[in-house]
Amino acid sequence: MTGAFYLASLVAAVSTGLVITSLNAVHALLYLIVSFLAVAVVFFILGAPFIAMLEIIIYAGAIMVLFVFVVMMLNLGRRAIEQEAGWLTPKIWIGPSILSATLLGELLYLFGSGILSQAGGITVQAPKQVSVVLLGPYLVGVELASMLLLPGLVGAYHVGRQLKSEDA
Amino acid sequence: MLNLLWLVPTLPLLGFLALAVAGGWFSRKTIALIGVGSVGLSLAVAGLVGSAFIGLSGTADRSYDQVLWTWLQVSGFGPAIGFHLDPLSLVMMLVITLVGFLIHLYSVEYMIEDEGYRRFFAYMNLFVVAMLTLVLADNLLLLYLGWEGVGLCSYLLIGFWYRDPANGAAAQKAFIVTRLGDVALAIGLFLLFTHLGTFNIQDLMTRATEQWPVGSSLAAIAAFLLLGGAVGKSAQLPLQTWLPDAMAGPTPVSALIHAATMVTAGMYLIARTHVLYSLAPIAQTAVAMIGAGTLLLAACSALVQRDIKRVLAYSTISQIGYMFLALGVGAWGAALFHFTTHAFFKALLFLAAGAVIQSLHEEHDIYRMGGLRQALPVTFWTFLIGAASLAGFPLVTAGFYSKDWILWEAWASPLGSPWLWGVGVIGAFLTALYSFRLVFNVFFGEAKAEVGSRPGLMVEGPLIVLAAGSLIAGFLEVPRVLGDVSLFSKFVSPVLPSFEATASITTESALQIITMLAALLGIAVAYVLFLRRPALVTAMTETAWGSTLSRFWIEGWGFDRLYDTWFVRPFLWVAQANKDDLIDRVYEGLAWLIRQFFAVLHRTQTGQVRWYAAVLAAGSVVIVALVVLS
């Protein structure tokens, strides 16, 4: 199982790296799906099978489908890829990379500094347990999430509709 | 009966509230009924209370206290809303309600044409409330409330015809000048409270005697501060300049506030706290000096004014000068007695002058009046009585007895001196001169103006009552030689002690004859100068010396100009120089500094989302770094 974890981690990291470097949006989306699938494997290994399913269904499925739709609607094509190539000069990577590397280094230092060092056994959290917690102490959170989703739905519909005046 | 005392100020207060809140729905008749009726009822209750008080067994310390409730309670500081009735406040209360009632009655007809009818009666009622609070208060804080209340009403009523900016300016002048005195009074109150720990006047006086020896500096400072308040309110030197301008208000206001009652509040304050002045002889001497100085100055100014109301205003200042002179020599009773008689004859003079002014279509200039003797007989006779009383016409008028008492004390009191007496006698001569200058110019000679309306019954009634008062009030106190009546001094002696006369009866009689002669001489000179030989006056004022002097006197000894140069203009200059407010510069600097910060910070606002995200990330890097490094 440990081997599977490292393999999935490697796949996730590499495909994510490819997402942010690829020029073509459709390619990037495919890499992103791969990344999500790899992370789903990691979830499964970490004893969260329910979450692994959700990762595949919602992230890799629903959300990515949305992205695909939008990319297809915009019909970006070759011109967009050339534009991306023009934007992604080597120089532009330096600043963000240093910044992110610093943040990562700090986080790693924190993880290694002993606050999380107690290695404990991993227990499987079955969907039932999750549901009990979710609809128990976190009920208010669920309500809030539903209240977030509804405006998200309405907002997406409202913002995304084609305005008559702009067609002219 | 005595426990009805609280009704005396409450009734006019109810009248004020009714007029102020609901007066808009009332007809003029109802307004007049409420305005006059409330003061009339107050007078009736005051009369009942007064008779009950006089009926009290004649113990040495006669007084009645009525505490309604505690105003506020802060550890050790608990002034009460309470009234203290003793002979002093009783006399004040009776005079205020009686004269106030008569003037209200007079106003019913006098003000009938005015569009501010309701406002007028509301203010007048409020004034009566405040004045009664002032005199009945058992503690200095409540007294101060009344003190400021009468100041407010005075301000409102001087500027009653507010559409004319000059009236507004006069109101402001009165308010600001008296404010100078009020500040001194307030500081005096703080001083007394800090050192003696109470506001109750009786306790204060007891403790002052216990704690402060005669001549102690604290007592002197307190007395001087109170004197400052009194000087401002009573228009004495050097704060007398507001009163002549205060004549901008309606005539009943001048009669009630600026002659009979409010301006005597200073006298009342000093009489009320006379124990303090006994402890501070230097302050008492100052009171006498101020009184003597003021009475001469104002009398001279009264001599040359052309506006009938300004003459009376200066004469008021002068007569209050007499009261201060009396206070200064320790003749507390005499001051109160002069207050009483003065309230009658000065209110009478103002009301009669108002009747004349109204009959002549708002004519104020006495040189454009004349010969009104036949046209306005009631007004003439009452005015004559008032003027005679003011002049101290011997034996029959009240003014003679009160002024004679003051002059006698000025001579004979341990604190008195022939100098003060001399000033008083010269003042008496001048008083007779200017009061009969009025009489001769207005009522004798040839008619110079057409008489319009004639005063009605409501105007003449109060005049007659006041004229009667101006005559008979004096018989309450008749000197030893002339009949030896001492009802008044005996009545007030528990609260206002008198002393044994040191001079002999012969001296007293001699002095009285001189006083009488001074008054008669004044009248005679006035007869010659203003009726027989007016050319003489013209000749006198046409000489270089005479015209300068008369102009100087008309301007009230140049005090206005002096204050204008010394205080008003420098203040305006400072205000002008500081137009842009120096302190404001500090804030402007602060704003400039913030703008500089903004100029630096606003460069970070590129509008690029990626830049913002980068800054956000950098911020989290820093925060995590802080966690790591800590």
Add this chain to the structure above:
Amino acid sequence: MPEMNAESLSIPLTQGMLLAGVLFAFGLIGLLVRRNLIFMLMSVEIMLNAAGLAFIVAGAHWGQADGQVMFLFILTLAAAEVSVGLALVLQLYRHFQTLDADAMSRLWG
């Protein structure tokens, strides 16, 4: 559900967190480097996913279901965010005829 015992799953927590950190850093780099709005949104998705991973790792470590609950909330958030975000992208593309985020700098103060 396969039976798993503690020994077989002794994956050190640090490794899980390392993966979350690496994914987050990639997402951040992507967000800062790419000018195309679609890619920026993808990067945001990556970062959200990384945060969810961190929760799952921690939840697994402590044996609590709370971590998974938090992931569910993040999932909800991501769904809402991406739907509104993509709608905005559509609208912006219609308006500006480009997806260049730097071209939309009217928020300049």
